[in-house]
Amino acid sequence: xxxxxxxEKKRLAVFKFAxxxxxxxxLLSCEDELLALADKVEIVHFLELSSHTQxxxxxxxxxxxxxxxxxxxxxxxxxxRQSRVLVTIGACATAGGIQSLRNxxxxxxxxxxxxxxxxxxxxxxxxTAISDHVxxxxxxxxxxxxxxxxxxxxxxxxxxxxxxxxxxxxxxxxKRRGVVCIxxxxxxxxxxxxxxxxxxxxxxxYHRPCYGCFGPCDQANAKAMSEHYxxxxxxxxxxxxxxxxxxxxxxxxxxESNRIESEHPxxxxxx
Numbered sequence: 494x495x496x497x498x499x500x501e502k503k504r505l506a507v508f509k510f511a512x513x514x515x516x517x518x519x520l521l522s523c524e525d526e527l528l529a530l531a532d533k534v535e536i537v538h539f540l541e542l543s544s545h546t547q548x549x550x551x552x553x554x555x556x557x558x559x560x561x562x563x564x565x566x567x568x569x570x571x572x573x574r575q576s577r578v579l580v581t582i583g584a585c586a587t588a589g590g591i592q593s594l595r596n597x598x599x600x601x602x603x604x605x606x607x608x609x610x611x612x613x614x615x616x617x618x619x620x621t622a623i624s625d626h627v628x629x630x631x632x633x634x635x636x637x638x639x640x641x642x643x644x645x646x647x648x649x650x651x652x653x654x655x656x657x658x659x660x661x662x663x664x665x666x667x668k669r670r671g672v673v674c675i676x677x678x679x680x681x682x683x684x685x686x687x688x689x690x691x692x693x694x695x696x697x698x699y700h701r702p703c704y705g706c707f708g709p710c711d712q713a714n715a716k717a718m719s720e721h722y723x724x725x726x727x728x729x730x731x732x733x734x735x736x737x738x739x740x741x742x743x744x745x746x747x748x749e750s751n752r753i754e755s756e757h758p759x760x761x762x763x764x
Contacts, residue, residue, distance in 0.1 A: 503651060506538035506551040508572055510558030510565050511592055511620060515637035516583035517541040517557050522640050530644075533651050549575030553650045559585040559592060559620045566617075566626060573627035580646055581623045584636035588708055589742035592620040596742060622742065631656060636706040636739040639691050659690045660711040663703050666694035675700060680725045682735045687713035687745065704738050709745035719749055729757035 507517060520527070521542065537547040554576035560566055573579055581587050589596070595603060600618035604611035623629055633646050633656075642658055649656040663685035667674065675697055676683040683702035685694070689710040696703050709715075719732050736750035 502533060502535040503552040504537045504547075504550070505534045505647070506549070506554045506572075506576070507536070507541065508538070508554065508556050508568075509540070510556065510569070510586070510623075511561040512558030512583065512585040512590060514541060514557070516586075516635070516643075519582075519637045519640045519643055520555070523644055526640075526644055530647060530651075534647065551576045552578065553647070554579045556581050556586050556623055557583050559589045559622060560617070560626055561592060561620045562616050564615070569623060569626050578630045578650055579623075579627070580631045580633060580650075581629050582633045582635075582638045582643065582646075584634065584706065584708065584739040585620075586623050587632040587634050587743070588740045588746075589620045589622050590636075591739045591741075593742035594737060595620060597737070620742070633658065634689055634708040634740075635691050642691060661690050662686055662710040662713070663688045663690050663692070663694050663697070663707075666690050666692075667697050670694055670698055672697050675702060676722075680722070680727065682719075682722045682727045682732055684718075684735060686718050687715050702735070705736070705740050705746065708740040708743045713745055715745050715749035716752065719753060723753075729753050 507520065509517060517539075518541070534553075536542065537551065540546065554572060556569070556572065556579060560569060584590050585592070596619045600616075604614055604616075608614055624632065631646065633642060635642070645658065646656045664674075667685060670693070672694055675681045676685065681702040683697060684705040685697060685703040687709055688703050688705045689707040691707040694703070719736075722732055723729065733750045733753055736746045736753075740746055741750065
């Protein structure tokens with residue numbers, strides 16, 4: 494492999510907002526694969542990796558986490574300004590994350606209950622995806638993202654092509670693995686029919702319903718799926734909790750959970 498001169502390498506930056514760091518760790522977990530990329534990419538800003546940073550502009554920027562403070566709003570606009578290509582990685586960056594559960598709650602009440610001096614807290618009432626604030630060139634879903642898919646995104650950028658990320662549902666991966674459908678045989682509220690593949694159907698393979706970690710898949714019919722589960726004995730509250738998880742603010746999951754809640758008001762989740 495021929496080493497490119499430093500000036501010809503792509504400048505890669507990684508930034509974090511409200512999140513657990515898990516998607517950045519997926520990039521670090523690439524290990525040997527990451528070393529192979531060193532021939533093509535120069536990592537100039539990645540605080541999870543090194544305190545040595547450089548300023549923009551950046552050729553490729555990976556962003557983890559959701560926007561939850563006024564400072565976040567200003568920072569993501571500045572990052573967008575310095576980035577030629579901006580890719581969001583993970584459920585927090587693409588759909589607000591688990592912290593977006595507060596979008597259904599009373600933000601001020603939370604502040605009063607949690608902090609002794611809430612007057613010093615400066616946060617937004619909602620947790621939202623990066624694409625709600627700036628233009629995003631590509632969204633890579635997952636909680637956390639799959640490292641193979643993450644490498645595919647970086648390689649696609651280097652080769653100036655669209656990333657080849659599957660958009661089919663988890664159900665197809667279950668069929669490929671020969672996993673017995675627990676939604677049919679056990680009437681468990683599995684989100685596999687409406688969730689994008691990426692995990693290899695790991696939860697159904699261990700007899701647990703899909704939690705929707707990779708967000709909505711293409712052409713998903715959430716209403717038909719949830720109506721089926723309600724007919725076979727799943728309660729509306731169970732169904733709402735299943736939809737309101739790490740991707741609760743993904744529009745498809747959000748709209749469906751709101752529909753169920755509005756049609757079954759006595760099953761409204763506790764604040």
